[in-house]
Amino acid sequence: MHALWRLAAVGAAAICGIVSAAGIEDGEKRSGFDFMTPETQALQADEMSNPGMLWVLQGEQLWQQAEGRADVACAGCHDDASQTMRGVAARYPAFDAATGRPIDLAGRINSCRAERQQAEPLAPESDALLALTAYVAHQSRGMPITPGTDARLAPFRDNGRRLFQSRIGQLQLSCASCHDDNWGKRLGGSVIPQAHPTGYPLYRLEWQTVGSLQRRLRNCMIGVRAEPFAFGAPELVDLELHLTERASGLLVETPAVRP
Amino acid sequence: MARALVNVPKTARQGEVVEIKAMIAHPMETGYRIGPNGSNIPRDIIRRFACTYNGEEVFSADLHPAVSANPFIAFTLVATTSGTIDFTWTDDAGKIQTASAMITVN
Numbered sequence: 001m002h003a004l005w006r007l008a009a010v011g012a013a014a015i016c017g018i019v020s021a022a023g024i025e026d027g028e029k030r031s032g033f034d035f036m037t038p039e040t041q042a043l044q045a046d047e048m049s050n051p052g053m054l055w056v057l058q059g060e061q062l063w064q065q066a067e068g069r070a071d072v073a074c075a076g077c078h079d080d081a082s083q084t085m086r087g088v089a090a091r092y093p094a095f096d097a098a099t100g101r102p103i104d105l106a107g108r109i110n111s112c113r114a115e116r117q118q119a120e121p122l123a124p125e126s127d128a129l130l131a132l133t134a135y136v137a138h139q140s141r142g143m144p145i146t147p148g149t150d151a152r153l154a155p156f157r158d159n160g161r162r163l164f165q166s167r168i169g170q171l172q173l174s175c176a177s178c179h180d181d182n183w184g185k186r187l188g189g190s191v192i193p194q195a196h197p198t199g200y201p202l203y204r205l206e207w208q209t210v211g212s213l214q215r216r217l218r219n220c221m222i223g224v225r226a227e228p229f230a231f232g233a234p235e236l237v238d239l240e241l242h243l244t245e246r247a248s249g250l251l252v253e254t255p256a257v258r259p
Numbered sequence: 260m261a262r263a264l265v266n267v268p269k270t271a272r273q274g275e276v277v278e279i280k281a282m283i284a285h286p287m288e289t290g291y292r293i294g295p296n297g298s299n300i301p302r303d304i305i306r307r308f309a310c311t312y313n314g315e316e317v318f319s320a321d322l323h324p325a326v327s328a329n330p331f332i333a334f335t336l337v338a339t340t341s342g343t344i345d346f347t348w349t350d351d352a353g354k355i356q357t358a359s360a361m362i363t364v365n
Contacts, residue, residue: 048264058284208329209329
């Protein structure tokens, strides 16, 4: 992995002399799915062979399980997820009045766990949190991403855009250097996708497990040898917010599979 | 709580060859990787997968450290009689996880 990124870095430094100008034209917007081999696409498309479904299944079980001092299950308040959670993931991150900030889907689930169930919050990237998030997001599979319209989100979304366009790390590359200016080209063995957050949490073959969008973003930061933001950092949520706006109209794929 | 997905056709004709798919969540830790503290991450793999059809073993496989995490196994069976198809995965520690499905043959 490290060797691949090192090799990639040389290539990237060479192609990214150009400063990013515009984003991606609407007609050119494509999910990471479109850049995958037919074999990996087939793995995602077949619910019986998509390993991400193992987490969805676990999430379905956890949804029914009473937890915390309130001794109540998610289902106790939200009932049938296929009704109550349909479309929710498609409009997250959303504004959270309690903290006065945007919150992503995993953050919202953990806040329900802490506030409503009165249980210990789940650790970032724990199987249980990924499973619940995958289960909730799966209820929106096939629905278009519709970024939240709450006006209070605007400054955070702007900050996300700024972060996306800022050069970082020893390689001095921005997210846009790769994902706006050079998508479709190859970096080492991988095709550079447009960075649309359509399938999270998703099963990444390289990880051999399901991971969150934040894990993916941290990977990209480490790739350019920058200090990644910590899991749950507000900057990551702002970036997620910007990515959701860029991906507006693409369909939710959770649980996707990626190389 | 077993995290396994099995796919068995609900119905089949007598004598029909049917495809069975089984996948389980498991890290399949090889024992060759080094952890953050510099010592080997202990091996933890599924060693054996078996499938029985009305109690009789009809398919089995020995798994080894090179098999990927969350192993997916597909194979075919001849549908003979209605009944239960049971799946078992046995790991290094001898822990057994199970799943099962019904098939109606007519």
